[in-house]
Amino acid sequence: MSTATKKDKQTKAEARKRSEELMHAAILFAGDSGDGMQLAGTQFTNASAVFGNDVSTFPDYPAEIRAPAGTLGGVSGFQIHFAHQKIHTPGDRLDALVAMNPAALKVNLKNLKEGGVLIVNSDEFTKANLARAKFDANPLESGELQPYRLYKVPITTHTLEAVKETGLPPKQASRCKNFYALGLVFWLYDRPLENTLRWIDTKFAKVPAVATANALALKAGYNFGDTAEIFDLRYKVLPAKLEPGIYRNMTGNQATALGLITAARLAGKPLFYGSYPITPASDVLHELSARKEFDVRVFQAEDEIAAMCSIIGAAYAGNVAATGTSGPGVALKQEAIGLAVITEVPCVVVNVQRGGPSTGLPTKTEQADLFQAIIGRNGECPLPVLAARSPADCFDAAIEAVRIAVKYMTPVMLLTDGYIGNGSEPWRVPDVGSLQPIKITHATDPETFQPYLRDEHGARPWAIPGTPGLQHRIGGLEKEHITGNVCYDPENHQKMTELRARKIENVVHDIPDQDVYGQSEGDLLLISWGGTFGAVRTATEDLVHDGRKVGHMHMRWLNPMPANVADILKRFKHLLVCELNMGQLQFVLQARYRVETLGLHKVQGKPFMVHEIAEKAEEILGGN
Amino acid sequence: MSTATKKDKQTKAEARKRSEELMHAAILFAGDSGDGMQLAGTQFTNASAVFGNDVSTFPDYPAEIRAPAGTLGGVSGFQIHFAHQKIHTPGDRLDALVAMNPAALKVNLKNLKEGGVLIVNSDEFTKANLARAKFDANPLESGELQPYRLYKVPITTHTLEAVKETGLPPKQASRCKNFYALGLVFWLYDRPLENTLRWIDTKFAKVPAVATANALALKAGYNFGDTAEIFDLRYKVLPAKLEPGIYRNMTGNQATALGLITAARLAGKPLFYGSYPITPASDVLHELSARKEFDVRVFQAEDEIAAMCSIIGAAYAGNVAATGTSGPGVALKQEAIGLAVITEVPCVVVNVQRGGPSTGLPTKTEQADLFQAIIGRNGECPLPVLAARSPADCFDAAIEAVRIAVKYMTPVMLLTDGYIGNGSEPWRVPDVGSLQPIKITHATDPETFQPYLRDEHGARPWAIPGTPGLQHRIGGLEKEHITGNVCYDPENHQKMTELRARKIENVVHDIPDQDVYGQSEGDLLLISWGGTFGAVRTATEDLVHDGRKVGHMHMRWLNPMPANVADILKRFKHLLVCELNMGQLQFVLQARYRVETLGLHKVQGKPFMVHEIAEKAEEILGGN
Amino acid sequence: MSATATKPNPKQYKSSQEVRWCPGCGDYSILTQLLKTFADLGVKKENTVIVSGIGCSSRFPYYVDCYGFHSIHGRAPAVATGVKVANPDLDVWVITGDGDGLSIGGNHLIHTIRRNVGLKIILFNNKIYGLTKGQYSPTSEFGKKTKSSPFGAIDHPIHPISIAIGAEVTFVARCVDVDGKLMQQVFRRAAEHKGTAFIEVYQDCNVYNHGSFAYASDRKVRDDHLVYLEHGKPMIFGKEKNKGIRLNGTEPEIVELGKGITPDDLLIHDERAPSPTHAYLLSRMHYPEMPEPVGIFRDIELPTYEQLLHSQIHDVIEQRGKGELEKLFTSGDTWKVD
Amino acid sequence: MSATATKPNPKQYKSSQEVRWCPGCGDYSILTQLLKTFADLGVKKENTVIVSGIGCSSRFPYYVDCYGFHSIHGRAPAVATGVKVANPDLDVWVITGDGDGLSIGGNHLIHTIRRNVGLKIILFNNKIYGLTKGQYSPTSEFGKKTKSSPFGAIDHPIHPISIAIGAEVTFVARCVDVDGKLMQQVFRRAAEHKGTAFIEVYQDCNVYNHGSFAYASDRKVRDDHLVYLEHGKPMIFGKEKNKGIRLNGTEPEIVELGKGITPDDLLIHDERAPSPTHAYLLSRMHYPEMPEPVGIFRDIELPTYEQLLHSQIHDVIEQRGKGELEKLFTSGDTWKVD
Ligand SMILES: Cc1ncc(C[n+]2csc(CCOP(=O)(O)OP(=O)(O)O)c2C)c(N)n1
Ligand SMILES: Cc1ncc(C[n+]2csc(CCOP(=O)(O)OP(=O)(O)O)c2C)c(N)n1
Ligand code: SF4
Ligand code: SF4
Numbered sequence A, B: 001m002s003t004a005t006k007k008d009k010q011t012k013a014e015a016r017k018r019s020e021e022l023m024h025a026a027i028l029f030a031g032d033s034g035d036g037m038q039l040a041g042t043q044f045t046n047a048s049a050v051f052g053n054d055v056s057t058f059p060d061y062p063a064e065i066r067a068p069a070g071t072l073g074g075v076s077g078f079q080i081h082f083a084h085q086k087i088h089t090p091g092d093r094l095d096a097l098v099a100m101n102p103a104a105l106k107v108n109l110k111n112l113k114e115g116g117v118l119i120v121n122s123d124e125f126t127k128a129n130l131a132r133a134k135f136d137a138n139p140l141e142s143g144e145l146q147p148y149r150l151y152k153v154p155i156t157t158h159t160l161e162a163v164k165e166t167g168l169p170p171k172q173a174s175r176c177k178n179f180y181a182l183g184l185v186f187w188l189y190d191r192p193l194e195n196t197l198r199w200i201d202t203k204f205a206k207v208p209a210v211a212t213a214n215a216l217a218l219k220a221g222y223n224f225g226d227t228a229e230i231f232d233l234r235y236k237v238l239p240a241k242l243e244p245g246i247y248r249n250m251t252g253n254q255a256t257a258l259g260l261i262t263a264a265r266l267a268g269k270p271l272f273y274g275s276y277p278i279t280p281a282s283d284v285l286h287e288l289s290a291r292k293e294f295d296v297r298v299f300q301a302e303d304e305i306a307a308m309c310s311i312i313g314a315a316y317a318g319n320v321a322a323t324g325t326s327g328p329g330v331a332l333k334q335e336a337i338g339l340a341v342i343t344e345v346p347c348v349v350v351n352v353q354r355g356g357p358s359t360g361l362p363t364k365t366e367q368a369d370l371f372q373a374i375i376g377r378n379g380e381c382p383l384p385v386l387a388a389r390s391p392a393d394c395f396d397a398a399i400e401a402v403r404i405a406v407k408y409m410t411p412v413m414l415l416t417d418g419y420i421g422n423g424s425e426p427w428r429v430p431d432v433g434s435l436q437p438i439k440i441t442h443a444t445d446p447e448t449f450q451p452y453l454r455d456e457h458g459a460r461p462w463a464i465p466g467t468p469g470l471q472h473r474i475g476g477l478e479k480e481h482i483t484g485n486v487c488y489d490p491e492n493h494q495k496m497t498e499l500r501a502r503k504i505e506n507v508v509h510d511i512p513d514q515d516v517y518g519q520s521e522g523d524l525l526l527i528s529w530g531g532t533f534g535a536v537r538t539a540t541e542d543l544v545h546d547g548r549k550v551g552h553m554h555m556r557w558l559n560p561m562p563a564n565v566a567d568i569l570k571r572f573k574h575l576l577v578c579e580l581n582m583g584q585l586q587f588v589l590q591a592r593y594r595v596e597t598l599g600l601h602k603v604q605g606k607p608f609m610v611h612e613i614a615e616k617a618e619e620i621l622g623g624n
Numbered sequence C, D: 001m002s003a004t005a006t007k008p009n010p011k012q013y014k015s016s017q018e019v020r021w022c023p024g025c026g027d028y029s030i031l032t033q034l035l036k037t038f039a040d041l042g043v044k045k046e047n048t049v050i051v052s053g054i055g056c057s058s059r060f061p062y063y064v065d066c067y068g069f070h071s072i073h074g075r076a077p078a079v080a081t082g083v084k085v086a087n088p089d090l091d092v093w094v095i096t097g098d099g100d101g102l103s104i105g106g107n108h109l110i111h112t113i114r115r116n117v118g119l120k121i122i123l124f125n126n127k128i129y130g131l132t133k134g135q136y137s138p139t140s141e142f143g144k145k146t147k148s149s150p151f152g153a154i155d156h157p158i159h160p161i162s163i164a165i166g167a168e169v170t171f172v173a174r175c176v177d178v179d180g181k182l183m184q185q186v187f188r189r190a191a192e193h194k195g196t197a198f199i200e201v202y203q204d205c206n207v208y209n210h211g212s213f214a215y216a217s218d219r220k221v222r223d224d225h226l227v228y229l230e231h232g233k234p235m236i237f238g239k240e241k242n243k244g245i246r247l248n249g250t251e252p253e254i255v256e257l258g259k260g261i262t263p264d265d266l267l268i269h270d271e272r273a274p275s276p277t278h279a280y281l282l283s284r285m286h287y288p289e290m291p292e293p294v295g296i297f298r299d300i301e302l303p304t305y306e307q308l309l310h311s312q313i314h315d316v317i318e319q320r321g322k323g324e325l326e327k328l329f330t331s332g333d334t335w336k337v338d
C-alpha cells in the first residue's frame, strides 16, 4: 500500500474532493518500450492542449525498437509540461511520474520533485524485473521513496479485470494498461476523457474489440482515481491565455512538413521531397507521404546521396524541392550540396540533428551539426543556414528556407533537432490569406537569357527545361560569369567564388535584425540557437525577473548573421553561448566577431534544463 | 625570322659562344595537351636536378584528357625553376617560354619577363591555329613580341626532317617535336643530354623506332642551338649548394606514397591503401600499386566511401591503413571518417586538394578544404590535421601522420594539394637507419584488456582480430567508457565526447613548437600553411633581407595547433594569413585566439606568386 | 516528341561548344548518332534534358543543344529521376561511363532500373577510366594492366547487361560505337520505350584502352564475333550467316547450319519474353567463347515510376479533393482561444 | 576453422550482451542457428569477425562472442573487405538487412560479390526498415502500405538473389528464419565456401511486417510454396512430393508428377553449373505463381580477391625481392651532393 494509506481515511476522502490549482505541471509517462508510453503521452498532450493549456513535450525513447523487456536501456518516456501560462520547455523537474516498471522508476526518479506524485505499476515490481533494473532491494519497500507521494497501483491487474468482457487474450488485454495509466492521470489532473475516447474510436475502428478494451481501460483508470481512496489531492491547471486563434498541437517534424507544403503552395508549385529514412527525421517523410492531395511528390531514395541529387534534379526542373535527414545523412549529402551551390539550384536541406559523432545516439538530441552546416563541404561552398527554435517554429522556418532558396537560387540548410522534431507545442493556425506569397519568376526570354547573369540580389535566373529557346547546360565545373560556360580562367574562378559568397551574404537583407529579449545591454548576454531557445528564454525570464541585467539573443540565422549582431555583442560585459555541443556557435562567433565568449556546453543527448542555464548565469554574474 | 636576326651575324656568332651565369632561371614548356609538354618538363627537371640545381616545378594541365587541338582551353604547361641556390617555388615570372602553338603563347606570354627568351614553333602559327587561339593578327608579325628575345623555329619541320631516317609515319614522327624543343632548351641552358637519352632508351625499349626518333629529335634540337646562328646568348645555372647527400627529384604524390610505405615499414606492418581514383590524387594510388614488393595491399574501391570503410576494416585488423583522395572524395568519406573517430581506429586520410566547390577546377590547385578537414563532419568529431609544405615534405608528413594515428588511435587527415602533389623538387634521400621506428603495441592480455580503457595519451588499446581471448565489439554507437559497450547514458556521452576531444588535444605533446622564420617579433607576421610555404617563405626572405621586421609562421599542424601559437601571435603588430582560399585558416585562428588578422586570399587555381605576397606585405607595412 | 514535316538537320541539335574529346575517341560517333536520332525523331530541344555524371563520356551534354546537366560522379540517374518526376513530359537521357555508372554509381543505376523511371541511359563502356587517365574500371578485363594495376587487375569484371537484368530492366540493348546504323535503331527504340532504357555502347578509348573492342568493331572479324538480335528470328551469325545459337538445357551453344541443323533448331530471340531469363542468358555470351549479342535484348512494358507516382497523386486528389491549406492546418484536434 | 574433439556448446559463442530484438523477431532464430553452426564447426572465436551495417539485424555482432564491428549504414561489405584483405586467415561474416544491404549498400554488395571477396554475407530480408520503424524497403511488395507509403509503394521490388547473380556471385542460397535445419546446412556450406557466400534469409519482422513470409514459414502451407534445392536431384516439391519443376524453353513450369510425367522429365538442380543462368532462372521463381527455391542455388569455385591480391604480392616479391627502403629511395635518377 502507498505511503498515502498511512493517513486517516476520512481526511483522504475529503482531500479527494479538494483540488489544488497549479500554474503549470510537468509529468512523465515512463515504461518499457512496449508499454505504449509515447501513445499515452501524446494523448495527454492533446487533451491538455485542447483543454487550453500551453503545452511542451519531450518524447524520449531508446535506439532499439524494443530493447529487452524490463531493462534500463529499454525505458521509453514521454514528458509533458502543461500550463496556465506561456511556457517554452517540457519542464526541468517532474511534478508527477508514472513508472510502469522498476526500470522506468530507476531511470527517471532523479527528475521527480520532492513531494511529487509517483504512480507505479506495482504488478511489475517482481524479483526478475527488479533485477533487470539493477535494484538491490525493492524500492517500494525499502523506504527510499519516502520523499515522494507514492501511489502503488496494480495497473496490470486492474487493466486485465477492466477489459475482461472484451474477451481479448491476456497478452493483448494487458497492452491496454497504458490507457489505464492515462485514465488515472487524467483524473489526477482533472482532464476530460472525450478527446481520447474519440481518438480510440477512430484509430481502432477496424478492430472494435481493441477499441472497446482501450476505452474500458481508460475509464477504469479514471474511475479508480475517482473512487479509490488512495489519492489525497487532485490538481487543476487552468487554460493559458494564449493569443486568440485556432490552435492545434504539433510536433516539429509535422510543422516542418506542413511548412514545406505551405511554402510550395505559396509559390504556386508542386513540392518534391526526396529523402531516405533516418531517425529522428523520418516523420517529416511520413507526414509528407500522407499528403499527396497537395501534389507532394515524395521520392524515397535508395540513400541520402540519391535523395539530395533527386531534389537538385527536381528543382532544376522547376519544383519546390526539399530533402530531410539527420547528421550522418547530411555528411553523405555534402558533395551533392556542393553541386547545388555551384549550379545555383534552389532547394532546402532539413537536418533534424541527433547525437553524434557517427551513429552516436541516434534517438537523442544534440546541436553538433552547425559546423557541417555552415562550412562542412569541399571548396569554398557557402550557403544560408537557419535554425528553428521550437516545434511550432519549424513551420515558419521551413517557409522562410524555401523563400530564401528560390529568391537567391541556392540550397538552404534548415537545422532542427530531435528535441523539437519529436517534441510538440500548440501551434496557432495561421490565416491562409495572411501568408505572404512566394514570388518565383522563371526566365522565358531567349533574347536576354544568360544562365549566370545575376539579378540585383546576386541570383542567377531559374530557367526550367521545357522553356523554348532557353536550352543551356550547367554542372559542377566552374563556369564563366554570365554565360555559364565551363571556364578554367583563373580570374573568372576568383570572381565566381566571390560572387557566390556575396550572394549568400546578401541574404542579410532579407532577414530581420537580431532581437534581444530582456535587457538590451548589461552584464550578461545569453546566446542560443535552435532548440535550446525554450530553456534559455525561460532562464532569462527568471533572471530578468530577479532584476539581473541579462539579455537573451536567440539566433535564428546562423549564416549569414544579421548585420547588428556585432553591435549587440559589444553591449554586454559577458557573453555566454549555450549549446548542446562543445562550442560550435561560440567558435563561429569568435571567428566572425573576435569577441571573447563563454560557453555552456552539454552533450548528453538531452535538452538543457532551465536551472542549468540559470546556475551558469548566476555563476558568471556572481555578486553583480 | 627572329628579332635577333636583325643583329649583325658576326656579333651573334661570338655571342653564341658567350654564356651568361645565372643564379636561377624559370622556364615553361607550353603546348597543346597532345604535345608532350609534361614529358619535356619532367625531363628538363630531372636533368637539372641531376646536374645539381635546386629545382621546383609546376605542371599545369587542362581538365580534359585532350581538349580540342590548338584551343586556349587545351594548353598544357610545365614550369621549372632551377637554381644555384635553395629555392622554394617554381618561379613567379619566366626567363624563358617555349610555346609550341599560338594558344600556348597567348595563355602564357603575360608571365614572361621583359627581355625573356621566347621560343615558338613557327610551323604552328597558321591562320586556323591563330583563330583557335583568338589572335586577331599573327603576333610573330605584329610586333607585339618586340619586348622579348623571340626565336621563331620551325620545330615541326625540323623534327620531321631529323627523324626521317626512322621511317615513322609523319603523324608519329611529328610527335617527337617535344624532344626537339627539349634539346633546344638543353642547349640554351647548357645541360647534358645523357640523362634523357638513357631515359628514352629504357622507356621505349619495346619500340626501337620510336626510341631512335626521339633521340634524333633531341639531338637535332640541341645541335640546332649549337650550330644555327640565331641565338645570341647562352645561359648557365651552376649547381646549388644543397645539404650533402644523395638526392632525387620527387613529386609530392610520389613522396606521399613513399612516406606511407616507409611508415608501414617503420611500424613493421603491411600497408593497406584503399582508394578510388581522382585527380590530382591518383598518382599516389599509381605509385603504391607499383610497389607490391613492399607488401602494399592496394584496394581500388568502387567509390570513396568504400575506400574509407576498407581502411577502417584493415586498420581494425592490424594493418597500417591509408586512403588518398581529393576534396569531393573527402566529402563522401566524412560519414565513415566519423566511424573511425568513434571506434578510434588508426588510419590516414590524404587529401590532395583541388579547386572547388563541387567538381570545380579538378586539375587546379586550391586550399579550400581546411574547414572540412578540421570540422566538416556530423557531431563532435575531432581529428588531427596536418599539411605538407612542399613536394619533398610530403614524405615526412605522411610518416608523421601514421605515427600520430597509431599512437593516438585516431584517423589523421593529411592535407596536400595539386600544386605540391604534381610539383617536384629535389629530395634528400634519408639514411634508412636514422628513421625513427614507429612503435605499435597490440593488446594481448585477456586479463587486463578493456576495449576503451585509455593509456596516458588518451588512446584506447589496439586489439586485433586473431588475438585469443580479446574478442570484443565496436561500432558507431556511443560506447561506455572503458568497457566499450553500447551506452546511452547521458553522462557517459558527455564524458566520451570530452575524452575524444582531449585525446586529440593531447597530440600537441607530440608536435614541435611552432617556429617563426625571420624576425621573431615585429611589424608583420606572415602566416601560411600547406603548399603556399614556398612563396611566403621566399617573400619573407626578401622582406627580411630588405630590413623589414617581418616573420613567417608556417603552420604544419592545423589541429591541434602548437601550444606556443597564441604567444607568437601576440608578438606582431599585424598578422597576415596567406591562403589559396577565402580565409579558412584565418577564420580558425580568429576563433581560437580571438586575434584580428588580415587575409591574402587567392582562388584562381594557381599558387601564389612571391610578388603577390611581398606587395601585400609592403602595403601593410607602409612606411614602417 | 513529334515528327515534323521536314526533318531537322542533326546539326541543329549541336550546341556551340567545342567538342573536347581526344581525336579518334569513340565518343564522337555516339554523339553523332544521338544527334541523328534526335533529328530523325524531330524531338523538341526544349523538352529534352541530358544528365550526366563525371568522366570523358559525361562531357556529352555540353555538345547538344538541349537542356543539359553535368552532375557529379555516379549520380546522374538520381538527378535525372528528380527531373523526370518533376516533369514527366520531358525526355530525359542519362549519359554515363563504366566507372561513373557501374563503379561509384552502380547503386543508383540499379535502383533507377528497378523503379523503371522513364530515363534513357547510355553507358559508354570503354573498360577504363578515361578522364582520370587510365585506371582499370569495373568492366576491365581480369588481368588488365593499367596505371592502377601495373601487375594486372585482380577484380573479376562486371557485365553491365547482366547487372541491369539482375535489376529487372524493362529495356536493355547493346551497340558498338562504330556501328552507327544499329545505334540509331537502338536509340530510336529506347526513345519510344516508356520505362528505363539501358544501352551499353562498346566505346573505344583511343588513348588509354585502344582496341579493347577490336573484335567487335573490326569489319574483318566482327561478323563472327557478334550476333545481331532480331525479335522473333532465330539467332544466326557469322560472316557467311552459317552459324547459329541453339539452346542446350539453359545454356546457349554454337552450331553450324547445314548438316541437318536448320534455323528451326535455333534459339528464337524474344525481346518481349515476360521473364528476364532469356535476356540474362544472352547477356552471358562472351567473346571469345561465344559471339556477343548486339541490338535489343529485352523490351517489355511495365508502368513507370513517374506514371505511378503521378497517378497515385491523382487518385488521392480524386478521393480527398485538391489539398487546401485551411483544411490541412486544422486537421487533427484543434481548439479555439478567444 | 578446425573441428575439436568435443564439440563446443553453442552457448559458448554467446556474448554477455543482452539481446535487444523485439519478442517474436525472426532475428533470434538466425542468431541461434549461426551460433550452432559455429559450435558445430568448432570455429575459433578469435579468428572470427562479424561485421554489420545499421538496422535491427545489424545489431547481431553484439550478441556473438567473437570480434565484432557494427559499422555504418550499408558499408559493412567494404569494412569487411578491409578486414579480410588485411588478414585472410580470419573468417569474416557480414550481417545486413534488406535496407542496409540493398538500398544504401547495394553497390558495395555487388562489388564485393563480383570481386569474390571471401566474406559470408547473410542478408536478413524482412521486406521492411525495422530499426527506423517501418518504411518500405527495396524488397517490399509493390503496393505495400507502410509509414512512408501510406497509399502503397510504387517501387517495383528488387530480388536479392537475382541481383547477386547479376553480379556473378559464386555462392548463393536462401533460407527461411523458422527452418533452423536448413539454415545450419547453408551456413555450414557458406563457411566452407572460399569466395563470397551470399545468403538471403526470409525474416519475420514481428512488429512492422508480421506474416510477410507466412507462405514460406507456416508449416501448413510451406511445403507447397517452397522447393528444396538438392544438387543433382530433380526439382520435386509439395506436401505430397507430387509436383515438380520442368523446363519449358528457358522458363520453369510446374507439373504434376504421375500421369506420364516422371522425375526424369524435371529440371535437375545443378549448384555447380558453370554459367549462372540456371541459378538466375531459379531466382525468378516467385510466390504465388511458383514455389520459391530454398537451399543453395549456386556454389562454384573462383579465386578469391584476397588470394589473388596476396599471390600477386607474393609473385612480385619473388621477382623483385622483398622491398628494401634504401633501394626504393634511390630508384630513379639520383645525384650526389658533397
Ligand atoms: C567523387 C568523385 N570521385 C572521383 C572522381 C574522379 N573521376 C572522374 S571521372 C572518373 C572515372 C571516369 O571513368 P568512366 O566513368 O568510365 O568515364 P570515361 O572517362 O571512361 O568516359 C573518376 C574516377 C570524381 N570526379 N568525383
Ligand atoms: C546514413 C544513414 N542513413 C539512414 C540511417 C537510418 N537507418 C538505420 S537502419 C535503416 C534501415 C534498416 O533497414 P534494414 O537494413 O532492412 O534492417 P532491419 O532494421 O529491417 O533489420 C535506416 C534507414 C542511418 N543509420 N544512417
Ligand atoms: S581519354 Fe579515352 S575516352 Fe577520354 S576522350 Fe580520350 S579517347 Fe575518349
Ligand atoms: S522491429 Fe522488426 S526486425 Fe526489428 S527487432 Fe523488432 S521485430 Fe525484429
Ligand SMILES: [Mg+2]
Pocket: C055, C097, C098, C099, C124, C125, C126, C127, C128, C129, C130, C137
Ligand atoms: Mg570509362
Ligand SMILES: [Mg+2]
Pocket: D055, D097, D098, D099, D124, D125, D126, D127, D128, D129, D130, D137
Ligand atoms: Mg529490413
